[in-house]
Amino acid sequence: MPGRCALVTDSTAMLPPEVAAQRGIVVVPLQVAIGAEVHDEGSPEATPERVAQALREFLPVSTSRPAPAAMLAVYESLAAxxxxxxxxxxxxxxMSGTYESAQLAARQAPLPVTTVDSRQVGAATGYAALAAADVLDAGGSVAEAADAARRRAQASTSVFYVDTLEYLRRGGRIGAASALFGGALAVKPLLSIEAGRVTTLEKVRTASRALGRLADLAVAAAGDQQVDLCVAHLASPDRAGSLRDELADRLAGQLSGRAVWFGEVGAVLGAHVGPGMVAVCVAPLVDKPASC
Structure with a gap:
Protein backbone atom coordinates (compact mmCIF):
# COMPACT_ATOMS: atom_id res chain seq x y z
CA MET A 1 0.00 0.00 0.00
CA PRO A 2 1.46 3.39 -0.96
CA GLY A 3 2.03 6.07 1.62
CA ARG A 4 -0.65 8.62 2.41
CA CYS A 5 1.27 11.34 0.55
CA ALA A 6 2.91 11.09 -2.88
CA LEU A 7 5.58 13.22 -4.53
CA VAL A 8 5.49 14.10 -8.24
CA THR A 9 8.13 15.93 -10.27
CA ASP A 10 9.07 16.17 -13.95
CA SER A 11 11.78 14.72 -16.14
CA THR A 12 13.89 17.90 -16.20
CA ALA A 13 14.74 17.31 -12.53
CA MET A 14 17.44 14.87 -13.70
CA LEU A 15 16.66 12.30 -11.00
CA PRO A 16 18.39 9.02 -11.87
CA PRO A 17 15.61 6.45 -12.52
CA GLU A 18 16.86 4.20 -9.75
CA VAL A 19 16.79 7.09 -7.25
CA ALA A 20 13.25 8.09 -8.23
CA ALA A 21 12.10 4.47 -7.93
CA GLN A 22 13.79 3.97 -4.57
CA ARG A 23 12.28 7.15 -3.13
CA GLY A 24 8.84 6.55 -4.66
CA ILE A 25 8.94 9.79 -6.69
CA VAL A 26 6.67 9.87 -9.74
CA VAL A 27 8.38 11.51 -12.74
CA VAL A 28 6.20 13.04 -15.47
CA PRO A 29 8.01 13.41 -18.82
CA LEU A 30 8.20 16.54 -20.93
CA GLN A 31 8.21 16.05 -24.70
CA VAL A 32 10.93 16.53 -27.31
CA ALA A 33 10.21 17.07 -31.01
CA ILE A 34 13.02 16.16 -33.40
CA GLY A 35 11.92 17.00 -36.90
CA ALA A 36 8.35 15.71 -37.20
CA GLU A 37 8.75 13.12 -34.43
CA VAL A 38 7.56 13.80 -30.86
CA HIS A 39 8.72 11.62 -27.98
CA ASP A 40 8.67 11.59 -24.20
CA GLU A 41 11.91 12.64 -22.56
CA GLY A 42 13.68 9.56 -21.29
CA SER A 43 12.42 7.30 -24.07
CA PRO A 44 14.94 5.57 -26.36
CA GLU A 45 13.91 7.95 -29.16
CA ALA A 46 14.61 11.11 -27.15
CA THR A 47 18.09 10.72 -25.75
CA PRO A 48 20.62 13.50 -25.12
CA GLU A 49 22.87 11.94 -27.76
CA ARG A 50 20.15 12.11 -30.39
CA VAL A 51 19.30 15.70 -29.51
CA ALA A 52 22.96 16.75 -29.71
CA GLN A 53 23.32 15.11 -33.12
CA ALA A 54 20.13 16.75 -34.41
CA LEU A 55 21.33 20.17 -33.28
CA ARG A 56 24.68 19.66 -35.02
CA GLU A 57 22.83 18.72 -38.21
CA PHE A 58 20.54 21.79 -37.91
CA LEU A 59 17.43 19.64 -37.63
CA PRO A 60 14.49 21.37 -35.94
CA VAL A 61 14.40 20.49 -32.22
CA SER A 62 11.76 21.80 -29.83
CA THR A 63 10.27 20.89 -26.47
CA SER A 64 6.84 21.01 -24.88
CA ARG A 65 5.31 20.69 -21.45
CA PRO A 66 3.11 17.81 -20.29
CA ALA A 67 -0.51 18.63 -21.07
CA PRO A 68 -2.80 19.35 -18.10
CA ALA A 69 -4.68 16.16 -19.00
CA ALA A 70 -1.48 14.14 -18.64
CA MET A 71 -0.82 15.65 -15.22
CA LEU A 72 -4.41 14.98 -14.18
CA ALA A 73 -4.08 11.34 -15.24
CA VAL A 74 -1.08 11.01 -12.91
CA TYR A 75 -2.98 12.49 -9.98
CA GLU A 76 -6.00 10.28 -10.70
CA SER A 77 -3.84 7.15 -10.83
CA LEU A 78 -2.30 8.00 -7.45
CA ALA A 79 -5.76 8.53 -5.95
CA ALA A 80 -6.84 5.15 -7.32
CA MET A 95 11.11 28.63 -18.20
CA SER A 96 8.28 26.19 -18.91
CA GLY A 97 4.51 25.78 -18.77
CA THR A 98 4.87 22.54 -16.79
CA TYR A 99 4.01 24.20 -13.49
CA GLU A 100 0.92 25.78 -15.06
CA SER A 101 -0.15 22.33 -16.28
CA ALA A 102 0.21 21.02 -12.74
CA GLN A 103 -1.87 23.91 -11.38
CA LEU A 104 -4.65 23.37 -13.93
CA ALA A 105 -4.72 19.64 -13.28
CA ALA A 106 -4.72 20.14 -9.51
CA ARG A 107 -8.02 22.02 -9.74
CA GLN A 108 -9.71 18.94 -11.21
CA ALA A 109 -7.86 16.27 -9.24
CA PRO A 110 -9.85 13.92 -7.00
CA LEU A 111 -7.45 14.56 -4.09
CA PRO A 112 -5.63 17.60 -2.68
CA VAL A 113 -2.58 18.57 -4.77
CA THR A 114 -0.04 21.13 -3.56
CA THR A 115 1.97 22.56 -6.47
CA VAL A 116 5.44 24.05 -6.03
CA ASP A 117 7.42 26.12 -8.53
CA SER A 118 11.06 25.33 -7.74
CA ARG A 119 12.26 28.48 -9.57
CA GLN A 120 15.11 26.23 -10.70
CA VAL A 121 15.96 23.86 -13.53
CA GLY A 122 17.82 20.58 -13.73
CA ALA A 123 19.46 18.97 -10.72
CA ALA A 124 18.47 21.81 -8.38
CA THR A 125 14.84 20.77 -8.86
CA GLY A 126 15.84 17.16 -8.31
CA TYR A 127 17.62 17.93 -5.05
CA ALA A 128 14.58 19.94 -3.91
CA ALA A 129 12.43 16.89 -4.62
CA LEU A 130 14.73 14.73 -2.51
CA ALA A 131 14.49 17.22 0.37
CA ALA A 132 10.70 16.93 0.16
CA ALA A 133 10.94 13.14 0.03
CA ASP A 134 13.07 13.14 3.20
CA VAL A 135 10.37 15.08 5.05
CA LEU A 136 7.55 12.84 3.84
CA ASP A 137 9.50 9.69 4.66
CA ALA A 138 10.07 11.02 8.19
CA GLY A 139 6.34 11.51 8.70
CA GLY A 140 6.17 15.21 7.91
CA SER A 141 3.21 16.88 6.25
CA VAL A 142 2.92 17.93 2.61
CA ALA A 143 3.14 21.56 3.75
CA GLU A 144 6.40 20.83 5.58
CA ALA A 145 7.76 18.93 2.58
CA ALA A 146 6.85 21.80 0.25
CA ASP A 147 8.64 24.24 2.55
CA ALA A 148 11.78 22.06 2.59
CA ALA A 149 11.73 21.84 -1.21
CA ARG A 150 11.41 25.61 -1.59
CA ARG A 151 14.18 26.28 0.92
CA ARG A 152 16.58 23.87 -0.77
CA ALA A 153 15.82 25.16 -4.26
CA GLN A 154 16.34 28.74 -3.10
CA ALA A 155 19.64 27.82 -1.42
CA SER A 156 20.95 25.97 -4.50
CA THR A 157 23.30 27.48 -7.06
CA SER A 158 23.09 26.47 -10.72
CA VAL A 159 25.81 27.77 -13.04
CA PHE A 160 26.69 26.63 -16.52
CA TYR A 161 28.86 27.25 -19.54
CA VAL A 162 27.68 27.06 -23.16
CA ASP A 163 29.73 27.10 -26.35
CA THR A 164 27.17 29.41 -27.96
CA LEU A 165 24.07 31.34 -26.90
CA GLU A 166 22.33 30.47 -30.17
CA TYR A 167 20.34 27.52 -28.80
CA LEU A 168 19.06 29.51 -25.83
CA ARG A 169 18.05 32.27 -28.26
CA ARG A 170 16.15 29.84 -30.48
CA GLY A 171 14.18 28.57 -27.50
CA GLY A 172 13.36 32.08 -26.30
CA ARG A 173 15.34 31.68 -23.06
CA ILE A 174 17.50 34.74 -23.77
CA GLY A 175 17.02 37.74 -26.02
CA ALA A 176 18.35 38.00 -29.57
CA ALA A 177 20.48 41.00 -28.62
CA SER A 178 22.31 39.06 -25.91
CA ALA A 179 22.97 36.17 -28.27
CA LEU A 180 24.23 38.50 -31.01
CA PHE A 181 26.50 40.31 -28.55
CA GLY A 182 28.04 37.05 -27.36
CA GLY A 183 28.58 35.76 -30.87
CA ALA A 184 30.08 39.00 -32.13
CA LEU A 185 32.69 39.09 -29.38
CA ALA A 186 33.37 35.35 -29.51
CA VAL A 187 33.04 35.20 -25.74
CA LYS A 188 32.34 32.10 -23.69
CA PRO A 189 29.37 32.97 -21.48
CA LEU A 190 28.86 31.73 -17.94
CA LEU A 191 25.18 31.67 -17.06
CA SER A 192 23.17 31.14 -13.91
CA ILE A 193 19.58 30.68 -12.82
CA GLU A 194 18.33 33.74 -10.95
CA ALA A 195 14.70 34.26 -9.94
CA GLY A 196 13.74 31.38 -12.18
CA ARG A 197 15.37 32.78 -15.32
CA VAL A 198 18.64 32.33 -17.21
CA THR A 199 20.92 35.28 -16.58
CA THR A 200 24.42 36.12 -17.77
CA LEU A 201 26.91 35.80 -14.94
CA GLU A 202 30.26 36.45 -16.60
CA LYS A 203 31.91 36.43 -20.02
CA VAL A 204 35.33 34.90 -20.54
CA ARG A 205 37.47 34.39 -23.62
CA THR A 206 38.25 30.68 -23.59
CA ALA A 207 36.55 27.42 -22.64
CA SER A 208 39.35 26.52 -20.24
CA ARG A 209 38.91 29.79 -18.35
CA ALA A 210 35.15 29.23 -18.27
CA LEU A 211 35.56 25.81 -16.70
CA GLY A 212 38.03 27.18 -14.19
CA ARG A 213 35.54 29.85 -13.19
CA LEU A 214 32.77 27.23 -12.87
CA ALA A 215 34.94 25.39 -10.36
CA ASP A 216 35.67 28.54 -8.37
CA LEU A 217 32.01 29.59 -8.37
CA ALA A 218 30.93 26.15 -7.15
CA VAL A 219 33.48 26.20 -4.32
CA ALA A 220 32.37 29.69 -3.32
CA ALA A 221 28.70 28.65 -3.37
CA ALA A 222 29.41 25.67 -1.13
CA GLY A 223 31.39 27.66 1.43
CA ASP A 224 31.66 25.56 4.57
CA GLN A 225 28.17 24.03 4.19
CA GLN A 226 27.38 20.36 3.68
CA VAL A 227 26.22 20.04 0.07
CA ASP A 228 25.18 17.73 -2.70
CA LEU A 229 26.88 18.32 -6.03
CA CYS A 230 25.99 17.59 -9.64
CA VAL A 231 28.16 18.10 -12.72
CA ALA A 232 26.26 17.68 -15.99
CA HIS A 233 27.02 18.16 -19.66
CA LEU A 234 25.80 17.69 -23.21
CA ALA A 235 28.25 15.92 -25.51
CA SER A 236 31.21 17.13 -23.47
CA PRO A 237 32.22 14.24 -21.18
CA ASP A 238 35.93 15.04 -21.01
CA ARG A 239 35.51 18.65 -19.91
CA ALA A 240 32.79 17.73 -17.44
CA GLY A 241 34.73 14.77 -16.10
CA SER A 242 37.75 16.93 -15.36
CA LEU A 243 35.54 19.44 -13.58
CA ARG A 244 33.89 16.69 -11.55
CA ASP A 245 37.25 15.33 -10.42
CA GLU A 246 38.49 18.78 -9.43
CA LEU A 247 35.36 19.60 -7.45
CA ALA A 248 35.24 16.21 -5.75
CA ASP A 249 38.73 16.95 -4.45
CA ARG A 250 38.20 20.61 -3.54
CA LEU A 251 34.84 19.97 -1.86
CA ALA A 252 35.64 16.64 -0.18
CA GLY A 253 34.94 18.09 3.26
CA GLN A 254 31.56 19.49 2.24
CA LEU A 255 30.53 16.27 0.48
CA SER A 256 31.44 13.98 3.41
CA GLY A 257 31.51 10.91 1.19
CA ARG A 258 28.37 11.67 -0.83
CA ALA A 259 28.88 10.85 -4.50
CA VAL A 260 28.92 13.60 -7.11
CA TRP A 261 26.08 13.15 -9.57
CA PHE A 262 27.55 13.09 -13.07
CA GLY A 263 26.12 12.60 -16.53
CA GLU A 264 24.43 14.16 -19.51
CA VAL A 265 21.52 16.52 -19.10
CA GLY A 266 18.20 15.27 -20.36
CA ALA A 267 17.02 15.80 -23.90
CA VAL A 268 14.74 18.73 -22.98
CA LEU A 269 17.41 20.84 -21.30
CA GLY A 270 19.94 19.71 -23.90
CA ALA A 271 17.76 21.08 -26.69
CA HIS A 272 18.05 24.57 -25.19
CA VAL A 273 21.74 24.69 -24.29
CA GLY A 274 23.38 22.78 -27.16
CA PRO A 275 26.42 20.51 -27.43
CA GLY A 276 29.40 21.53 -25.31
CA MET A 277 27.38 22.72 -22.31
CA VAL A 278 28.83 22.01 -18.86
CA ALA A 279 26.83 22.75 -15.71
CA VAL A 280 27.34 22.61 -11.95
CA CYS A 281 24.66 22.51 -9.29
CA VAL A 282 25.56 23.03 -5.63
CA ALA A 283 22.68 22.16 -3.29
CA PRO A 284 23.19 22.74 0.44
CA LEU A 285 21.52 20.23 2.74
CA VAL A 286 18.50 21.57 4.64
CA ASP A 287 17.29 20.73 8.13
CA LYS A 288 14.12 18.71 8.54
CA PRO A 289 11.26 20.30 10.48
CA ALA A 290 11.20 19.55 14.19
CA SER A 291 8.02 17.48 13.81
CA CYS A 292 9.81 14.89 11.67
Whole structure:
Protein backbone atom coordinates (compact mmCIF):
# COMPACT_ATOMS: atom_id res chain seq x y z
CA MET A 1 0.00 0.00 0.00
CA PRO A 2 1.46 3.39 -0.96
CA GLY A 3 2.03 6.07 1.62
CA ARG A 4 -0.65 8.62 2.41
CA CYS A 5 1.27 11.34 0.55
CA ALA A 6 2.91 11.09 -2.88
CA LEU A 7 5.58 13.22 -4.53
CA VAL A 8 5.49 14.10 -8.24
CA THR A 9 8.13 15.93 -10.27
CA ASP A 10 9.07 16.17 -13.95
CA SER A 11 11.78 14.72 -16.14
CA THR A 12 13.89 17.90 -16.20
CA ALA A 13 14.74 17.31 -12.53
CA MET A 14 17.44 14.87 -13.70
CA LEU A 15 16.66 12.30 -11.00
CA PRO A 16 18.39 9.02 -11.87
CA PRO A 17 15.61 6.45 -12.52
CA GLU A 18 16.86 4.20 -9.75
CA VAL A 19 16.79 7.09 -7.25
CA ALA A 20 13.25 8.09 -8.23
CA ALA A 21 12.10 4.47 -7.93
CA GLN A 22 13.79 3.97 -4.57
CA ARG A 23 12.28 7.15 -3.13
CA GLY A 24 8.84 6.55 -4.66
CA ILE A 25 8.94 9.79 -6.69
CA VAL A 26 6.67 9.87 -9.74
CA VAL A 27 8.38 11.51 -12.74
CA VAL A 28 6.20 13.04 -15.47
CA PRO A 29 8.01 13.41 -18.82
CA LEU A 30 8.20 16.54 -20.93
CA GLN A 31 8.21 16.05 -24.70
CA VAL A 32 10.93 16.53 -27.31
CA ALA A 33 10.21 17.07 -31.01
CA ILE A 34 13.02 16.16 -33.40
CA GLY A 35 11.92 17.00 -36.90
CA ALA A 36 8.35 15.71 -37.20
CA GLU A 37 8.75 13.12 -34.43
CA VAL A 38 7.56 13.80 -30.86
CA HIS A 39 8.72 11.62 -27.98
CA ASP A 40 8.67 11.59 -24.20
CA GLU A 41 11.91 12.64 -22.56
CA GLY A 42 13.68 9.56 -21.29
CA SER A 43 12.42 7.30 -24.07
CA PRO A 44 14.94 5.57 -26.36
CA GLU A 45 13.91 7.95 -29.16
CA ALA A 46 14.61 11.11 -27.15
CA THR A 47 18.09 10.72 -25.75
CA PRO A 48 20.62 13.50 -25.12
CA GLU A 49 22.87 11.94 -27.76
CA ARG A 50 20.15 12.11 -30.39
CA VAL A 51 19.30 15.70 -29.51
CA ALA A 52 22.96 16.75 -29.71
CA GLN A 53 23.32 15.11 -33.12
CA ALA A 54 20.13 16.75 -34.41
CA LEU A 55 21.33 20.17 -33.28
CA ARG A 56 24.68 19.66 -35.02
CA GLU A 57 22.83 18.72 -38.21
CA PHE A 58 20.54 21.79 -37.91
CA LEU A 59 17.43 19.64 -37.63
CA PRO A 60 14.49 21.37 -35.94
CA VAL A 61 14.40 20.49 -32.22
CA SER A 62 11.76 21.80 -29.83
CA THR A 63 10.27 20.89 -26.47
CA SER A 64 6.84 21.01 -24.88
CA ARG A 65 5.31 20.69 -21.45
CA PRO A 66 3.11 17.81 -20.29
CA ALA A 67 -0.51 18.63 -21.07
CA PRO A 68 -2.80 19.35 -18.10
CA ALA A 69 -4.68 16.16 -19.00
CA ALA A 70 -1.48 14.14 -18.64
CA MET A 71 -0.82 15.65 -15.22
CA LEU A 72 -4.41 14.98 -14.18
CA ALA A 73 -4.08 11.34 -15.24
CA VAL A 74 -1.08 11.01 -12.91
CA TYR A 75 -2.98 12.49 -9.98
CA GLU A 76 -6.00 10.28 -10.70
CA SER A 77 -3.84 7.15 -10.83
CA LEU A 78 -2.30 8.00 -7.45
CA ALA A 79 -5.76 8.53 -5.95
CA ALA A 80 -6.84 5.15 -7.32
CA UNK A 81 -3.87 3.55 -5.54
CA UNK A 82 -4.95 4.95 -2.18
CA UNK A 83 -2.84 8.11 -2.02
CA UNK A 84 -4.62 10.85 -0.07
CA UNK A 85 -2.51 13.92 -0.90
CA UNK A 86 0.07 14.92 -3.55
CA UNK A 87 3.00 17.32 -3.64
CA UNK A 88 3.81 18.24 -7.24
CA UNK A 89 7.17 20.00 -7.67
CA UNK A 90 8.37 21.33 -11.03
CA UNK A 91 10.90 23.40 -12.93
CA UNK A 92 10.66 27.17 -13.03
CA UNK A 93 7.41 28.57 -14.37
CA UNK A 94 9.53 31.29 -15.97
CA MET A 95 11.11 28.63 -18.20
CA SER A 96 8.28 26.19 -18.91
CA GLY A 97 4.51 25.78 -18.77
CA THR A 98 4.87 22.54 -16.79
CA TYR A 99 4.01 24.20 -13.49
CA GLU A 100 0.92 25.78 -15.06
CA SER A 101 -0.15 22.33 -16.28
CA ALA A 102 0.21 21.02 -12.74
CA GLN A 103 -1.87 23.91 -11.38
CA LEU A 104 -4.65 23.37 -13.93
CA ALA A 105 -4.72 19.64 -13.28
CA ALA A 106 -4.72 20.14 -9.51
CA ARG A 107 -8.02 22.02 -9.74
CA GLN A 108 -9.71 18.94 -11.21
CA ALA A 109 -7.86 16.27 -9.24
CA PRO A 110 -9.85 13.92 -7.00
CA LEU A 111 -7.45 14.56 -4.09
CA PRO A 112 -5.63 17.60 -2.68
CA VAL A 113 -2.58 18.57 -4.77
CA THR A 114 -0.04 21.13 -3.56
CA THR A 115 1.97 22.56 -6.47
CA VAL A 116 5.44 24.05 -6.03
CA ASP A 117 7.42 26.12 -8.53
CA SER A 118 11.06 25.33 -7.74
CA ARG A 119 12.26 28.48 -9.57
CA GLN A 120 15.11 26.23 -10.70
CA VAL A 121 15.96 23.86 -13.53
CA GLY A 122 17.82 20.58 -13.73
CA ALA A 123 19.46 18.97 -10.72
CA ALA A 124 18.47 21.81 -8.38
CA THR A 125 14.84 20.77 -8.86
CA GLY A 126 15.84 17.16 -8.31
CA TYR A 127 17.62 17.93 -5.05
CA ALA A 128 14.58 19.94 -3.91
CA ALA A 129 12.43 16.89 -4.62
CA LEU A 130 14.73 14.73 -2.51
CA ALA A 131 14.49 17.22 0.37
CA ALA A 132 10.70 16.93 0.16
CA ALA A 133 10.94 13.14 0.03
CA ASP A 134 13.07 13.14 3.20
CA VAL A 135 10.37 15.08 5.05
CA LEU A 136 7.55 12.84 3.84
CA ASP A 137 9.50 9.69 4.66
CA ALA A 138 10.07 11.02 8.19
CA GLY A 139 6.34 11.51 8.70
CA GLY A 140 6.17 15.21 7.91
CA SER A 141 3.21 16.88 6.25
CA VAL A 142 2.92 17.93 2.61
CA ALA A 143 3.14 21.56 3.75
CA GLU A 144 6.40 20.83 5.58
CA ALA A 145 7.76 18.93 2.58
CA ALA A 146 6.85 21.80 0.25
CA ASP A 147 8.64 24.24 2.55
CA ALA A 148 11.78 22.06 2.59
CA ALA A 149 11.73 21.84 -1.21
CA ARG A 150 11.41 25.61 -1.59
CA ARG A 151 14.18 26.28 0.92
CA ARG A 152 16.58 23.87 -0.77
CA ALA A 153 15.82 25.16 -4.26
CA GLN A 154 16.34 28.74 -3.10
CA ALA A 155 19.64 27.82 -1.42
CA SER A 156 20.95 25.97 -4.50
CA THR A 157 23.30 27.48 -7.06
CA SER A 158 23.09 26.47 -10.72
CA VAL A 159 25.81 27.77 -13.04
CA PHE A 160 26.69 26.63 -16.52
CA TYR A 161 28.86 27.25 -19.54
CA VAL A 162 27.68 27.06 -23.16
CA ASP A 163 29.73 27.10 -26.35
CA THR A 164 27.17 29.41 -27.96
CA LEU A 165 24.07 31.34 -26.90
CA GLU A 166 22.33 30.47 -30.17
CA TYR A 167 20.34 27.52 -28.80
CA LEU A 168 19.06 29.51 -25.83
CA ARG A 169 18.05 32.27 -28.26
CA ARG A 170 16.15 29.84 -30.48
CA GLY A 171 14.18 28.57 -27.50
CA GLY A 172 13.36 32.08 -26.30
CA ARG A 173 15.34 31.68 -23.06
CA ILE A 174 17.50 34.74 -23.77
CA GLY A 175 17.02 37.74 -26.02
CA ALA A 176 18.35 38.00 -29.57
CA ALA A 177 20.48 41.00 -28.62
CA SER A 178 22.31 39.06 -25.91
CA ALA A 179 22.97 36.17 -28.27
CA LEU A 180 24.23 38.50 -31.01
CA PHE A 181 26.50 40.31 -28.55
CA GLY A 182 28.04 37.05 -27.36
CA GLY A 183 28.58 35.76 -30.87
CA ALA A 184 30.08 39.00 -32.13
CA LEU A 185 32.69 39.09 -29.38
CA ALA A 186 33.37 35.35 -29.51
CA VAL A 187 33.04 35.20 -25.74
CA LYS A 188 32.34 32.10 -23.69
CA PRO A 189 29.37 32.97 -21.48
CA LEU A 190 28.86 31.73 -17.94
CA LEU A 191 25.18 31.67 -17.06
CA SER A 192 23.17 31.14 -13.91
CA ILE A 193 19.58 30.68 -12.82
CA GLU A 194 18.33 33.74 -10.95
CA ALA A 195 14.70 34.26 -9.94
CA GLY A 196 13.74 31.38 -12.18
CA ARG A 197 15.37 32.78 -15.32
CA VAL A 198 18.64 32.33 -17.21
CA THR A 199 20.92 35.28 -16.58
CA THR A 200 24.42 36.12 -17.77
CA LEU A 201 26.91 35.80 -14.94
CA GLU A 202 30.26 36.45 -16.60
CA LYS A 203 31.91 36.43 -20.02
CA VAL A 204 35.33 34.90 -20.54
CA ARG A 205 37.47 34.39 -23.62
CA THR A 206 38.25 30.68 -23.59
CA ALA A 207 36.55 27.42 -22.64
CA SER A 208 39.35 26.52 -20.24
CA ARG A 209 38.91 29.79 -18.35
CA ALA A 210 35.15 29.23 -18.27
CA LEU A 211 35.56 25.81 -16.70
CA GLY A 212 38.03 27.18 -14.19
CA ARG A 213 35.54 29.85 -13.19
CA LEU A 214 32.77 27.23 -12.87
CA ALA A 215 34.94 25.39 -10.36
CA ASP A 216 35.67 28.54 -8.37
CA LEU A 217 32.01 29.59 -8.37
CA ALA A 218 30.93 26.15 -7.15
CA VAL A 219 33.48 26.20 -4.32
CA ALA A 220 32.37 29.69 -3.32
CA ALA A 221 28.70 28.65 -3.37
CA ALA A 222 29.41 25.67 -1.13
CA GLY A 223 31.39 27.66 1.43
CA ASP A 224 31.66 25.56 4.57
CA GLN A 225 28.17 24.03 4.19
CA GLN A 226 27.38 20.36 3.68
CA VAL A 227 26.22 20.04 0.07
CA ASP A 228 25.18 17.73 -2.70
CA LEU A 229 26.88 18.32 -6.03
CA CYS A 230 25.99 17.59 -9.64
CA VAL A 231 28.16 18.10 -12.72
CA ALA A 232 26.26 17.68 -15.99
CA HIS A 233 27.02 18.16 -19.66
CA LEU A 234 25.80 17.69 -23.21
CA ALA A 235 28.25 15.92 -25.51
CA SER A 236 31.21 17.13 -23.47
CA PRO A 237 32.22 14.24 -21.18
CA ASP A 238 35.93 15.04 -21.01
CA ARG A 239 35.51 18.65 -19.91
CA ALA A 240 32.79 17.73 -17.44
CA GLY A 241 34.73 14.77 -16.10
CA SER A 242 37.75 16.93 -15.36
CA LEU A 243 35.54 19.44 -13.58
CA ARG A 244 33.89 16.69 -11.55
CA ASP A 245 37.25 15.33 -10.42
CA GLU A 246 38.49 18.78 -9.43
CA LEU A 247 35.36 19.60 -7.45
CA ALA A 248 35.24 16.21 -5.75
CA ASP A 249 38.73 16.95 -4.45
CA ARG A 250 38.20 20.61 -3.54
CA LEU A 251 34.84 19.97 -1.86
CA ALA A 252 35.64 16.64 -0.18
CA GLY A 253 34.94 18.09 3.26
CA GLN A 254 31.56 19.49 2.24
CA LEU A 255 30.53 16.27 0.48
CA SER A 256 31.44 13.98 3.41
CA GLY A 257 31.51 10.91 1.19
CA ARG A 258 28.37 11.67 -0.83
CA ALA A 259 28.88 10.85 -4.50
CA VAL A 260 28.92 13.60 -7.11
CA TRP A 261 26.08 13.15 -9.57
CA PHE A 262 27.55 13.09 -13.07
CA GLY A 263 26.12 12.60 -16.53
CA GLU A 264 24.43 14.16 -19.51
CA VAL A 265 21.52 16.52 -19.10
CA GLY A 266 18.20 15.27 -20.36
CA ALA A 267 17.02 15.80 -23.90
CA VAL A 268 14.74 18.73 -22.98
CA LEU A 269 17.41 20.84 -21.30
CA GLY A 270 19.94 19.71 -23.90
CA ALA A 271 17.76 21.08 -26.69
CA HIS A 272 18.05 24.57 -25.19
CA VAL A 273 21.74 24.69 -24.29
CA GLY A 274 23.38 22.78 -27.16
CA PRO A 275 26.42 20.51 -27.43
CA GLY A 276 29.40 21.53 -25.31
CA MET A 277 27.38 22.72 -22.31
CA VAL A 278 28.83 22.01 -18.86
CA ALA A 279 26.83 22.75 -15.71
CA VAL A 280 27.34 22.61 -11.95
CA CYS A 281 24.66 22.51 -9.29
CA VAL A 282 25.56 23.03 -5.63
CA ALA A 283 22.68 22.16 -3.29
CA PRO A 284 23.19 22.74 0.44
CA LEU A 285 21.52 20.23 2.74
CA VAL A 286 18.50 21.57 4.64
CA ASP A 287 17.29 20.73 8.13
CA LYS A 288 14.12 18.71 8.54
CA PRO A 289 11.26 20.30 10.48
CA ALA A 290 11.20 19.55 14.19
CA SER A 291 8.02 17.48 13.81
CA CYS A 292 9.81 14.89 11.67
Missing amino acids: RGVEEVLSLHLSAE
